[in-house]
Amino acid sequence: MPARIRRKPFKACRKCKALVERDAEECPICKSRDFTEDWEGVIIIVDPSKSEVAKVLNIQVPGRYAIKVR
Numbered sequence: 067m068p069a070r071i072r073r074k075p076f077k078a079c080r081k082c083k084a085l086v087e088r089d090a091e092e093c094p095i096c097k098s099r100d101f102t103e104d105w106e107g108v109i110i111i112v113d114p115s116k117s118e119v120a121k122v123l124n125i126q127v128p129g130r131y132a133i134k135v136r
């Protein structure tokens with residue numbers, strides 16, 4: 067289920083939309099180092115093969131993702 071958080075303790079990977087800790091140097095999912103703090107919405111994907119949202123967002127690895135990344 068999508069969840070909303072008020073603060074933004076995470077930054078989002080521009081490539082795969084994964085949310086990672088602010089001090090992370092590279093994305094644990096796709097190894098990109100291109101991050102943005104300009105993102106909206108949080109979605110937790112547990113099983114990408116059964117999630118319509120994961121298909122729409124093209125997510126293949128379980129984890130925590132931003133819905134919108136600019």
Ligand SMILES: [Zn+2]
Pocket residue numbers: 079080081082083084093094095096097098
């Ligand atoms: Zn990534």
